[in-house]
Amino acid sequence: MEHQSSEFSVEEQLKVIRETMTRTTAFTEIPGFAMMGIGLLALVVAGLLEYTGTSYITWVEAWVLTALIAILLGAWGIHLKARKVEKPHIAQTARKFWLGLAPAFVVTAFLTLMVLGVTPHNYQEKLNTYWFIPLDVLRILPSLWMLMYGLAISAAGAYSIKAVSQMGLSFLGIGVMTFLIPEMNINLMMMIGFGGLHLIFGWVIAKRYGG
Amino acid sequence: MDRVRLGIISALxxxxxxxxxxxxxxxxxxDGNLSVHARKLEDAGYVVIQKQFEGRKPKSNYRLTVIGRKAFEQYLDEMEQMIREVRGG
Known part of the structure; x- marks a missing residue:
């Protein structure tokens, strides 16, 4: 292998090596099957909420619980995939991926509380009494969640395969659509977004990138 | 070394x-660009290409050979040496 090449400098050669290795290791930890599981879970939850017609607060609680389960599923999927490829550096890349997502998740939690009108002064009261959520307020949440998730995935996917960034952009698109068309059924939009997109992109990743 | 060939070796x-x-x-x-560069690496003995069918679709898998891995390690050592010399001088 010749290192003294007129085609590009040593610095550029090192850059190619570093970037390729980072991109290569970055994609392998993304768990396609776990993503499909998250999509399936979202489909079931959205379907049940639509079918049962629960109260708005139950609707919010159900999705918060679903998000927590989805995070655990994702973490488990990354762990399994890292074990499958048997590469110690994957753990480091996975940590970076989660660190990329974490701030957006925290901000989403705070924005959700803000939208629901929860403050440090009234949270006890909200927890102890019947919590009335107006429909107009509830309608904001699916759009907010999809936009924030889309933003997080796009950012975390910047050093990964195209499919991850594409999924992030798709979430942003559906989030905008949900916001612009308020008369849309919110359960349907959650089904399309968190259900459909996870299923489609999870399948693509699982098929192309080894699980 | 060509950018694409270096990328293939680094990824593998x-x-x-x-x-x-x-x-x-x-x-x-x-597709064409990757095929040409991968073929050159295969001819040099640095990678092996395994062709198989997944259903009815042909699928090519690439692996780095022992020679390829040694050449890459040697290449990195030489680069490291060059950088050390530049920094030292």
Missing amino acids: AVNEELSFVVLRELLGVT
Whole structure:
């Protein structure tokens, strides 16, 4: 292998090596099957909420619980995939991926509380009494969640395969659509977004990138 | 060394095996470009290409050979040496 090449400098050669290795290791930890599981879970939850017609607060609680389960599923999927490829550096890349997502998740939690009108002064009261959520307020949440998730995935996917960034952009698109068309059924939009997109992109990743 | 060939070797250095589709997407090159460079690496004995069928679709998988891995390690050592000399001088 010749290192003294007129085609590009040593610095550029090192850059190619570093970037390729980072991109290569970055994609392998993304768990396609776990993503499909998250999509399936979202489909079931959205379907049940639509079918049962629960109260708005139950609707919010159900999705918060679903998000927590989805995070655990994702973490488990990354762990399994890292074990499958048997590469110690994957753990480091996975940590970076989660660190990329974490701030957006925290901000989403705070924005959700803000939208629901929860403050440090009234949270006890909200927890102890019947919590009335107006429909107009509830309608904001699916759009907010999809936009924030889309933003997080796009950012975390910047050093990964195209499919991850594409999924992030798709979430942003559906989030905008949900916001612009308020008369849309919110359960349907959650089904399309968190259900459909996870299923489609999870399948693509699982098929192309080894699980 | 060519940028694409260096990219192929670098990617295969940290992955036991990669498919044609993954490599193409990873390096952002065309089918033809990847095929030409991969063939050159195969001719040099640095990579092996395993062709198989997945259903009815042909699928090519790439692996780094022992010679390829040694050449890459030697290449990195030489680069490291060069940098050390530049910094030292």
